[in-house]
Amino acid sequence: IMNKKFLSAILFGALMVSSTGTFVSCKDYDDDIENLQGQITANADAIKALQDLVGSGKYVTSVAKTADGHGITFTFNQGDPVTITLDDEKGGDVVKVVDGILYINDEPQELKVATSETKPSIIMQDGVWAVLQEDGTYKSTGVPVSGVSVAGSEADGFTLTIFDKDGKSQEVKVPSASSLVTSIAIAVPNLNAGTTLLHWGNVVFSKGKELINTSETKYAKDAILSALNIDGTRGAEINVVVTPSNIDPADLKFNLVNSEGATIFEEAVVSTPKGALQRAAMDGVYTLHFALKEGVTVADINDNKIIGQNDALAVVCGKATTAFEYKSGLAAGLTVGETNSANCYAASTNTFVKLGETYSLFGKGYAADPSANPNAAAQAFLTKLVGVSDIALSLDENLKSLYGITIDGTNFTISNEAAYGKVINFTVKYTNSASTKKSEIHSTTLKVTVQNAAVTAGVTLKASHVLSTDATKKTVYLPLADLAASVTAAGDKIVWNNATTFTYKTVANNTPATGFALTSSKKYGAAPANLKIAKDTELNSFTLVKSDKKTAAAKLSEAAYLAITVDPEQANVTADVYSALIQFVVTANDVDNQSKTLTLPATVELTLTNPASAVSRIPMYFDGDKLAAYGAVPTTTDLEYDVKTAYNNADKAVDFTVTAKADKDKWTVNGSTVKIPLNKLYTETQKFEVSYKHFENAIYNAATETIYITGQSPIKDGTITVSKTTLDLATGSDSFLSADVAGKDAFNKAYKLLNSFTAEVLDANGSVKTAAAAKDVQDERIADIELVATGENAGAFVITPVLQKVGDDQKLSTWTSGDETGYVLTGWTIALKPNTAIQSGATITFDLNITDKWGVELPAQKVTLTVKK
Incomplete structure (x- = not known):
């Protein structure tokens, strides 16, 4: 109940007292309160939009009362403005502090407002606005708080307040740019010890005189003025670093004050740093120019009336400040500035x-x-x-x-x-210290x-051409229809129709020069330059042809194209876009049989592309720019990998070159083959540059790209599948053979891990009818393979490698002892040790351990077998 009465009192003050103190109206205040609650609810979306913008780091650049006076509009540095409105007499107020003065709806209230690190400058107190005083107390303004209000300052930020029906306030804190500044510091010392901001070089002054500006307006007697700098800035220069650096400096307000907050300088004009600071490209570094306020005199400074010449000064932005490092100063004995x-x-x-x-x-x-x-x-x-002090530009x-x-x-x-x-x-016109x-x-x-008038063309002739060394595919056809159409005068059309050929002038630097040359906008080479392709070098055989692109045209009236052959093996021919302003010069007899010359400007644009069969990456070998290098089976301590194998049509490339670009310990490159130490497989990746030309001699028509190579094993990156699932120990042992395991390499190509043979077939008398023969051959990429029992039952088994060969007698033999020459591994026999027993259905495990010729030990392949007896 008390809150409701409190709100009624606020509303009564808003309704009964106008700015002139006269009686306005009387209403049912309970209805007003209920209406206000409805409007708060109606503003829910707007309040959320306000909160979202603030929450995403945006800040307010201005707050203003709406045109009808019933609301407040917030404008942010990014995003759409947000308006909060109340559709009744309570309206909205913007209450803010500017330069220590209270403003209500942009009207100064002649009330000084103090600043504090801990206390806000403006508060609501007993239903009216109150402002902070130097002693830390608040002084009532007597101005009632409206239904929706925003209060604050550039330094503090702003607070939106709306009351609900119970008199409770809903607030949204809205930062300004300056209120977000957490620190500000001098970027680099601008001054040497003992020097000052104000000196004869940046002020204009004449003792006892009233100076004037170019508009003949007089300044105060003895006024001291900030001189213009050659870049148009005015006043003393200070470089600062602002944190955070993502605030637009145009939204920040900087002041130069002494320890008491006094100043003789205008708010800073912000510009980007110059010289060394500009080259350093430091984020958050700004150059500030502080011009003197109008009316400041030398006496004001020398007599310490506002700021003394020895006062220590600091740059302030919001509540952040630099150290008090600077002195305003004034050159001793200054009586007059530059008069000459x-x-x-x-x-x-x-x-x-x-x-x-x-x-x-x-x-x-x-x-x-x-x-x-x-x-x-x-x-x-x-x-x-x-x-x-002032400068102006004028003209008759x-x-x-x-x-x-x-x-x-x-x-x-x-x-x-x-x-x-x-x-x-x-x-x-300009003024100085002698201008009174x-x-x-x-x-x-x-x-x-x-500038002189630029030569321009009304038409553009475009053509595209796929580069080729095939003589039947070397011609580009430049269409002439638009050029012919640009000849509009009847007499000139006769000249065009009678002409049998062109001459050409290429306009460069606004000047026509004899010849036909097109230039790329890109730059190539160690000393970069624009590529030029010209008639009689890269471009040849300029002939006029009819619309069938085959038959020669005797006159321009018959010509549909200018046929031009392009030589792709010239140094400057590159897949690119070339253009130039060409003046086609046509000379022939006119209607009076008199020779006449037409100069017809046209922009010629020629697009050259490489053929579709050009070199390209094979996508399956690459992951982005990363290339898995498998190479041939290593025969030394290196894996040799030919990078060409990772590209389509690499054999058609000219000068396919691979260059090591690692920072240290570069792998050896021989042509396009990289030698990767086997001990670096999987553990090291190195950077390489691949380059190749599309045509002989075309030194710039080349591709250059960066790839990253990792040496890898196609066996390790493949898969191994075990098909055997049971271990038949009915006879006491079982075998693990080639048919029980299969491998696929990184290219999904099947390979054999073990050898196998077919046995010989004997005839009736015991002689060999059909010789034993190899069935499976272990892949040459396998260096070593073994089967090892694992798990808690490992000690119960004996695993014996089975080595076999086909002997000179054409029979299959199994090695038992002696010389192993010619024998190869065909699998293993798995047997229970003597005097042991194992239950049927028991599960036992084995590891199939494989090392490939790359020296890579593959992760153990788990083999799980169920005992069958």
Whole structure:
């Protein structure tokens, strides 16, 4: 009940008292409360959107009352704005602190607000707003809290508050950019010991004088002004590091204050670092420029009225601050700045600009005509700017109209094509410490030359061609229909129809030169350069053909294509896109039988591609860029692997080269074969570069890629399957033979792990009718194989290898003792030891241990057999 009455009091204040203190209206407040609860519920989605944005790290860049006064809109650095509204008289308020002054809905309240590390600047107290004082207490403003409100500051962030029907508040904390800053520090020392922020080089001052700006507006007597820097910034420069680094510096507010929070400087203008800091590309490093506030005098500084020249200063952002490292200072005995205008301003003799682009007086144009020199070096308009307090750009109105020139402060744009090749002399006015009246505003010129008109084409002729050494497939057909259509004048069409051929001019650097040459936009080679393919070298046999692409055309009127042969074995021919602006020059008689020449510009674009049969990876061998190298059976301490075997059509590649790129202990490469030490299999992967050309001599039409090779065994990476499941001990022993086990290598190819033979067949008199013969042959990749009993019953068995061969008598024999020459392993006999017994149905286990010729010991293959008696 008390909360409800408390809310009623708040609402009563909001309804009964206007900003002028007059009576407004009277209502049923219980209805208002119920209505407010409904509106809070209706805002649930908006409140959640607000919380989601805050939770994902976004911050508010502005808060403002809605146009109808019934709500608050939050604008974030990313994402859509969020609006909280109440559709009744209670409306919404934005209460914030700016530069220590309380503002309500952007109206200053003439109330000073203190700052604290622990206490908020604004709170709700007894239904009205209260602000923090220097002694740590809160002072009531007497202004009632509205139904939906946001309060805070850039330093503290903001708090949205909405009341429910019981008078309880629902709050959402919304950070500002500055409130998220956790630390700020000086990036690098800008100053040597004893130097100061303010000195003769960056201020404009004249003792006892009222200086003026270029608009003839006067400053206060003895005012000290921050001078313009040559890049257009103004004021003392400080480099800082801000944490976290992911906040847009444009959203941060930096101030330069003494230990009491006082300042004579405007809020900082932020720019990107220059010089060494820029090259270091440090995240979160910004250059701040602090200009003096208008009206500050030398006396203010020298007499310590606001900030003294020896005060220690710190940069503050939100609640983070640097150390107090800087002194404002002022050069001792400063009475006047630079008065000689010749020492204040200097500009480049002539700077080129492009039509239609916007330039800043403090920025750069070009040292040469950018039409004729696309790579023309940049050139600054100004070469000197010292002791200048104000600068302005102007031009005669007639010239502005004639050449379509607009001037915005110190920025200008030239847009009318009539300005091509013209020299424009802008008037530059500036003021310094000698400028106290109109006649002392300095005036000079800035010479700007507009680029020459660029040669352009109205049509583009495109063709594609698959490179080939086959003489019947070396021709590209450039379609001429669009070029013919560009000839529109009746008389010129007659010239076109009568002409029998072209000549060509390639426009480079805006200048036509005899010949036909196309250039790639990419750069190739150790000293990278754009590839050029030209007539009579890479491009040959320029002929006119009809639409069938076979029959020669006697005149242009019959021609459908310009047929051009391409030689893929020339050094510069590469699968790429080539283009150029070509002037086709056509000369023939006109309707009056007089010779006439037509110059027809067209952009020619030729796309060259490699044939489909070009070299490519065999996908099954690769996992990304990782290549499993199996190679042939090793015969030495190395596994030799031919990388070509992992590529389709590698035999068609020219100069297929494999280069070791490991940091140390590179494996040996011989041609395309890599030697991998057997003791490095599976344990080491090395980096290699594979390169090959698609055609002879075409040095840039090459593929280069990085692969990572690991030596592996095709036996280890394969599978082994045991089919035997029972051990028949009815006679006391059983065997494990080739038929009981099968292997498949990494390529899924079956192989034999053991040997086997067919026995001889004898005739009636006992002589050999059919000789014994090998049935299965153990794979050459197996180095050693054994069967070992395991488990708790292992000691009950004797496992004996069975070695057999076909002798000279063509009979199969089993080795028992003596010389083993010629005998091979065919399996094992598994027998119970004497005087032992085992129950039928018992399970016994064995390990089949295999080592391959790669020296790799395979994981033991488990064999489980059930005893049968």
